[in-house]
Amino acid sequence: MRMEHAGFTLWFTGLSGAGKTTLARGVEAILRERGMKVEVLDGDIIRQNLSKGLGFSKEDRDTNIKRIGFVCKLLTRNGVVAIASAISPYREIREYVRHDIGSFILVYVKCSLEVLIQRDAKGLYQKALSGEIRNFTGISDPYEQPLHPEVTVDTAVESPSQSIAKIISKLEALQLIPVGQEHAVYSAKEESEVEERLRALGYIS
Numbered sequence: 001m002r003m004e005h006a007g008f009t010l011w012f013t014g015l016s017g018a019g020k021t022t023l024a025r026g027v028e029a030i031l032r033e034r035g036m037k038v039e040v041l042d043g044d045i046i047r048q049n050l051s052k053g054l055g056f057s058k059e060d061r062d063t064n065i066k067r068i069g070f071v072c073k074l075l076t077r078n079g080v081v082a083i084a085s086a087i088s089p090y091r092e093i094r095e096y097v098r099h100d101i102g103s104f105i106l107v108y109v110k111c112s113l114e115v116l117i118q119r120d121a122k123g124l125y126q127k128a129l130s131g132e133i134r135n136f137t138g139i140s141d142p143y144e145q146p147l148h149p150e151v152t153v154d155t156a157v158e159s160p161s162q163s164i165a166k167i168i169s170k171l172e173a174l175q176l177i178p179v180g181q182e183h184a185v186y187s188a189k190e191e192s193e194v195e196e197r198l199r200a201l202g203y204i205s
């Protein structure tokens with residue numbers, strides 16, 4: 001059932017392959033299940049349309065983040081939960097969108113470089129290490145860690161379900177989303193639905 005609720009922006013930042021898209025999609029599924037209006041703005045998809053043609057200089061990265069932030073602001077003020085997943089490596093521009101949007105929750109998707117290089121789901125780290133890809137965040141381009149994120153997940157040690165549960169608990173504690181009916185963070189039914197969706201999208205096997 002659709003419910004009236006205030007909008008907010010849930011912003012995922014972290015290195016490539018850290019788990020931003022996986023967690024954004026997992027949280028999206030749970031919020032929809034709880035009757036909320038949700039929209040995901042994924043960096044990789046935004047770069048194919050809204051930010052098509054932008055590169056990876058600091059200026060272009062900042063422009064990309066400002067555009068995503070602008071759309072999040074429009075959605076947020078219209079009662080939608082806007083979920084952004086983009087590397088967003090620069091602190092100053094993250095703080096800019098936070099203040100511009102107002103109701104803003106930052107999730108730091110942390111993962112050690114060692115694990116990311118080992119994981120290398122998209123083969124990008126190999127290319128970055130060999131120099132085939134330049135300006136690659138974490139290897140040959142800066143990443144400024146958030147100083148005061150509302151939530152930090154460490155995907156080198158947590159499973160996707162554990163990280164998702166942590167984020168959902170925080171949103172419940174901040175009274176931004178309705179508490180799940182069960183005492184558990186989310187029900188077995190919700191958990192299996194999320195896993196099913198992540199599997200269909202190819203994020204877990």
Ligand SMILES: Nc1ncnc2c1ncn2[C@@H]1O[C@H](COP(=O)(O)OP(=O)(O)O)[C@@H](O)[C@H]1O
Pocket residue numbers: 014015016017018019020021022023085109119121154155156158159160161163203204
């Ligand atoms: N706790 C976790 N949260 C999210 N992803 C995880 C976690 N643990 C392992 N992974 C795996 O890490 C990869 C993250 O990929 P993806 O979500 O595309 O990253 P990003 O969008 O940050 O580039 C997936 O293969 C996912 O299954």
Ligand SMILES: [Mg+2]
Pocket residue numbers: 020021022042044085
């Ligand atoms: Mg992604």
